[in-house]
Amino acid sequence: MPAGEKRQGTLASMLRIYPYAKTAMPRLYLGMAAALVAAVVALVIPQVLRALVDGPLQDGDSSQIWWPVVAVLGLGSLEALMIWVRRAFVLQPATGIESRMRNALYTRLQDLPVSFHDRWASGQLLSRMLSDINLVRRWLQFGLILLVVNSLTIVVGLVFLLSISWVLGLVFLVCSIPLWIFSYLFENQYAAVARRSQDQAGDLATAVEESVHGIRVLKAFGRGSYALKGFATQAEQLRGTELAKARAIANIWFWLLLVPDVTFAISLLAGVWLAAAGQLSVGQLVAFFATATVLRWPVESIGFLLSMTFDARSATDRYFEIMEAPNTIVDPEHPKQITQPEGRLVFHDVHFRYADAAGDTADLLDGVTLAIEPGETMAVVGVTGSGKSSLTALTTRLYDVTGGSITLDGVDVRDLLRSDLRQRIAMAFEDATLFSASVRDNVLLGKPDSTDEELSEALDIAQADFVFQLPNGIDTLIGEEGLSLSGGQRQRLALARAVAARPQVLVLDDPLSALDVDTEALVEAALRRVLASTTALVVAHRPSTVMLADRVALLEHGKITAVGRHSELLATNEHYRFVISSLDDEDEELRA
Amino acid sequence: MSDTDSTLSGDSTVSGVTGEERNDFNKVESRQIRDRSLKLLNSLLRPLWARTTLTIAVVVVSTAAQVAGPAIIAFGIDTGLPAALDHRWIPLGLAVVGYLFTGIIGAVLIAWYTVLSARIGQAILFDLRKRVFRHTQRLSVEFHETYTSGRIIARQTSDLESIRELLDSGINQLVQSGLYMLFIAIALFLLDWKSGVVLVIALVPLAFLTRWFASRSQLAFRETRVTSARLIVQFVETMTGIRAVKAFRKEKRNETGFAGLVQDYRAANVGAIKLFGVFDPGLVLIGNVALAVVLLIGGLRVAAGGLEIGVLLAALLYARSFFAPAQEMAMFYNSYQAAAASLEKISGLLEERPGVPDPTRPIDLWEARGDLRFDGVEFGYGAGKVILPNFDLELLAGQTIALVGSTGAGKSTLAKLVSRFYDPSKGTISLDGVDLRMLHPKDLRRAIVMVTQEAYLFSGSVGENISLGKPGASRDEIVGAAKAVGAHEFISALPDGYDTDVNKRGGRVSAGQRQLISFARAFLADPSVLILDEATASLDIPSERLVQEGLQTLLADRTAIIIAHRLSTVAIADRVLVMEHGRIVEDGTPADLISGTGRFAHMHAAWRDSLV
Known part of the structure; x- marks a missing residue:
């Protein structure tokens, strides 16, 4: 039976939360126990009423009325107390599980390779981090507990009903069978929509993120209303899904309300008939209805508890899609050490292709072999899209090679701990990312324990002395939450960051593109001092950047086709001239 | 007290997003915040009043049907049973049929009501989502530069989420439970007014408890909004900068920071839930005590023969039912408080006035020639130092202007003023004689387009990204634009050509390629004034050469302002302006x-030297 399999699926799916819940389980059980006591107490109160109606009230003995009143009062207080106890027990574990899941997700996301982040829209990650985990917490806090307790309450209530009158109890039991059928059907109807709604909410979050991050482009082209139109379409889809959910809920609600009503009507008929036939006392009849009334809520609640469970289930699925995503770039089992750090970076027949590249294309890097000697500065030159940036990303394992190997001082980079590798090789990216933190923290990202001298030296090399003119100098908050800096300023800080990390190998991806000629010259002069003793791999688009390098490697069709000094290559290699020289005819004329 | 209303207009303390992380508002500020939230809520509900009225009518009838249940059962036992003993079955038959009838009506109406209320809730959410999105787009770049993107995202995700929760279940609970309690109270009064009085008295402690919960939970929920926004800010920043995080081994430090924020968020949530953890059993206790009292006074009267047993039973059932929805009301109130905290934040964001407002009486400019004039323009960022002091300049239509000068000379500022990211603090900038502040936004954006170094790509295909320059452009136009700027070749080489998703299947394009795509965007937009702010910085030389060729045709018949550190572009300029400290020096x-x-x-000589 497919529905049965799916139900298993839900249970199995939810069980994956168990590792996060393990330590919290005792308290969750206690919470359930307290909830159960509260539910049973709520069921016992009608029994007291029955005793009262059948006993003292029949006799007209008013002195006998006190003890049932006290009992109701005591039981009523106990019920309230147990609800409080249940909440007190469940609160810490549920929020604890929530926190653990959230931290684990964040840790996992930071650990997953860049290729994962390329594939996943950020809004989908965000919606998992916040709303999906919140759903799971709420389910643990209420859904799970109430589902268990209400089911048990129904069972206990049925026992009470059967004990009051087995005929009426049986009527009740038989009449409730359709409910179970409808609940099964409901899962089929609801589960898929629940998942769709969460996915669409994630897409909507992505649209929001992009509209904010791309605000300048949207403004520059005046496309705010165009973006709004796209967003509205997505929001409209989500609305459609939510309404489909509402229709499914309305459907189950209908049955959950109707079936008990029919049951009550039949019970009334049967009950009065039995009483008329003398097989049932009035007190029993009263107690039956009082108990059945108490059971109404647990029965009706099945509807929203089920929808909550399916919501939580697809939230769990979405969560574990990330937690169980294969991590292809991990630390080696037996990490090696570099015994004699010199900074020799060697590419051995390196192949690389993006996992989702079309099958019939050649590898982006198709056998790169290149040796960078300790202390040497190597520039890499090639046309846009030739794989220069990918090549630099391979050195610190932001991506892994798909063939061949890269060694640092003779050790395959995959045999080093990632933290060790990334401490030895520091990068400056094309688009400089600054975090919301002080200038100091941003620059010392790779080596937080550096001294102020080291900091100012790095700033000095990158010609980033503008930071001293900022309102709070190097303690000025920059990045998104602070001062916004120009492209050139950001790039200089990113460069300072790479330098401050004091790595054995510096990998610079077009580090000076946003600088003006004067500043560039100053940075280069300073950088040369550093590069004299540091191995460096520099992606260059300009002759001026190439000037930093001892040798230049030309990347063409995924291979290194030439290595040599700038002047040599300029003289001998036509493709090199095409890539690096802007002295075309027109310029020549201008010069002449 | 000196803190009178007049001195504390509160305009600067809590208007807009100011002070949104605070939680210590004084009375005036609280009222101001509440007023703006209610105003927003009102404006969201107003268009829906017809539907809301229908929904409420449906709830009233369905709840009445539900409430009739216990009364019919009481009738069945008190009248039907004695009659049945006399072999008269009609009263019992009436009771059974009546009960079935009300049951079916109730079930049908509640199902209908569920769909109706979902429609209303979703309509409100849809409206609110669009409003926030539209407003975010309207707010100036200056606002976005100071207000973190993560916080705007938080407003539009987690804050809207808590409003969604209220609308999803909350309204049901409020209307239904409120009516249910009212009907039950009326039914009880009709049945036995003495028991009814007990219920009314029970409302007094209920009111006190609710008041206590209201004031405490408001603070608690505000705290959850602030902490969740912080969580989102850090999360978004990490995911956006994941490469730098990895390259500089920031993972461990991030984990510690994030764990702290998670803990804060948890603490805030625990604080809010704990309050409800007292409120909820408190209600049950009040309900059960009331039940015992009803039992006591009813039982005494039954024993004395003054009351039917059936009536007492019904009274007890009613008394118990009366407090069951009280719990649902409490849950509603809880979601309401959570949503209200969100609404406070959202209404604050919506209250922000765009720093660069749309003109109230816009002037149309269907065909812009491209004459740009600066008359006595003065500008500085915020309260910072003046970047452009008393700036005059005239750019003739069709001219290609190269703007050069060292970092911080004010070139980018000039570009941002022309594209109206900012407005000058003094003087005017005009296009074809029309002040930019008066120009119709659609004409302004059609006439003036800026391409910056930061070439942002939106998810979707490469073709879609280019067509941002001209929504609805045909494939031929898109390809034509790409060809004109020399982007066609690399785009064709992508796995799915122009249909390649920029997030998937080899759509990862380099910074240089992103710039080419944004050039194509600008080409497609076909503006009268084109501003290129360092737009060629990341291009390699062959690409730049291609772009240069494209530029010749692209710039032929329009005004162009080119800002470039690389002076290769200057060759095609008609005019060069050298800027220094906010002034034109050459x-x-x-x-x-x-x-x-x-x-x-001097600069040109230095640049020539850098080429070899």
């Missing part, structure tokens, strides 16, 4: 300036 044709001895001649 102005002339490239040839004139190069042959002179000024700053430009």
Whole structure:
């Protein structure tokens, strides 16, 4: 039976939360126990009423009325107390599980390779981090507990009903069978929509993120209303899904309300008939209805508890899609050490292709072999899209090679701990990312324990002395939450960051593109001092950047086709001239 | 007290997003915040009043049907049973049929009501989502530069989420439970007014408890909004900068920071839930005590023969039912408080006035020629130092202007003023004689387009990204634009060509390629004034050469302002402006300036040297 399999699926799916819940389980059980006591107490109160109606009230003995009143009062207080106890027990574990899941997700996301982040829209990650985990917490806090307790309450209530009158109890039991059928059907109807709604909410979050991050482009082209139109379409889809959910809920609600009503009507008929036939006392009849009334809520609640469970289930699925995503770039089992750090970076027949590249294309890097000697500065030159940036990303394992190997001082980079590798090789990216933190923290990202001298030296090399003119100098908050800096300023800080990390190998991806000629010259002069003793791999688009390098490697069709000094290559290699020289005819004329 | 209403207009303390992380508002501020939230809520509900009225009518009838249940059962036992003993079955038959009837009506109406209320809730959410999105787009770049993107995202995700929760279940609970309690109270009064009085008295402690919960939970929920926004800010920043995080091994430090924020969020949530953890059993306790009292006074009267047993039973059932929805009301109130905290934040964001407002009486400019004038323009960021002091400049239509000068000279500021990211603090900038502040936004954006170094790509295909320049452009137009800027070749080489998703299947394009795509965007937009702010910085030389060729045709019949550190672009300029400390220090044709001895001649020489 497919529905049965799916139900298993839900249970199995939810069980994956168990590792996060393990330590919290005792308290969750206690919470359930307290909830159960509260539910049973709520069921016992009608029994007291029955005793009262059948006993003292029949006799007209008013002195006998006190003890049932006290009992109701005591039981009523106990019920309230147990609800409080249940909440007190469940609160810490549920929020604890929530926190653990959230931290684990964040840790996992930071650990997953860049290729994962390329594939996943950020809004989908965000919606998992916040709303999906919140759903799971709420389910643990209420859904799970109430589902268990209400089911048990129904069972206990049925026992009470059967004990009051087995005929009426049986009527009740038989009449409730359709409910179970409808609940099964409901899962089929609801589960898929629940998942769709969460996915669409994630897409909507992505649209929001992009509209904010791309605000300048949207403004520059005046496309705010165009973006709004796209967003509205997505929001409209989500609305459609939510309404489909509402229709499914309305459907189950209908049955959950109707079936008990029919049951009550039949019970009334049967009950009065039995009483008329003398097989049932009035007190029993009263107690039956009082108990059945108490059971109404647990029965009706099945509807929203089920929808909550399916919501939580697809939230769990979405969560574990990330937690169980294969991590292809991990630390080696037996990490090696570099015994004699010199900074020799060697590419051995390196192949690389993006996992989702079309099958019939050649590898982006198709056998790169290149040796960078300790202390040497190597520039890499090639046309846009030739794989220069990918090549630099391979050195610190932001991506892994798909063939061949890269060694640092003779050790395959995959045999080093990632933290060790990334401490030895520091990068400056094309688009400089600054975090919301002080200038100091941003620059010392790779080596937080550096001294102020080291900091100012790095700033000095990158010609980033503008930071001293900022309102709070190097303690000025920059990045998104602070001062916004120009492209050139950001790039200089990113460069300072790479330098401050004091790595054995510096990998610079077009580090000076946003600088003006004067500043560039100053940075280069300073950088040369550093590069004299540091191995460096520099992606260059300009002759001026190439000037930093001892040798230049030309990347063409995924291979290194030439290595040599700038002047040599300029003289001998036509493709090199095409890539690096802007002295075309027109310029020549201008010069002449 | 000196803190009178007049001195504390509160305008600066809590208007807009100011003070949104605070939680210590005084009375005036609280009222101001509440007023703006209610105003927003009102404006969201107003268009829906017809539907809301229908929904409420449905709830009233369905709840009445539900409430009739216990009364019919009481009738069945008190009248039907004695009659049945006399072998008269009609009263019992009536009771059973009546019960079935009300049951079916109730079930049908509640199902209908569920769908109706979902429609209302979703309509409100849809409206609110669009409003926030539209408003976010309207707010100035200046606002976005100071207000973190993560916080706007938080407003539009987690804050809207808590409003969604209220609308999803909350309204049901409020209307239904409220009516249910009312009906039950009326039914109880009709049945036995003495028991009814007990219920009314029970409302007094209920009111106190609710008041306590209201004031405490408001603070608690505000705290959850602030902490969740912080969580989102850090999360978004990490995911956006994941490469730098990895390259500089920031993972461990991030984990510690994030764990702290998670803990804060948890603490805030625990604080809010704990309050409800007292409120909820408190209600049950009040309900059960009331039940015992009803039992006591009812039982005494039954024993004394003054009350039917059936009536007492019904009274007890009613008393118990009366407090069951009270719990649902409490849950509603809880979601309401959570949503109200969100609404406070959202209404604050919506209250922000765009720093660069749309004109109230916009002037149309269907065909812009491209004459740009600066008259006595003065500008500085915020309260910072003046970047452009008293700036005058005239750019003739069709001219290609190269703007050069060292970092911080004010070139980008000039570009941002022309594209109206900012407004000057003094003086005017005009296009074809029309002040930019008066120009219709759609005409302004059609006439003036800026391409910056930061080439952002939106998810979707490469073709879609280019067509941002001209929504609805045909494939031919898109390809034509790409060809014109030399982007066609690399786009064709992508796995799915122009349909390649930029997030998937080899759509990862380099910074240089992103710039080419944004050039194509600008080409497609076909503006009268084109501003290129360092737009070629990341291009390699062959690409730049292609772009240069494209530029010749692209710039032929329009005004262009080119800001570039690389002076290769200057060759195609008609006029070079050298800026220094917010002033034009040199102005002339490239040839004139190069042959002179000024700053430009020096810069040009340095640049030539850097080429070899």
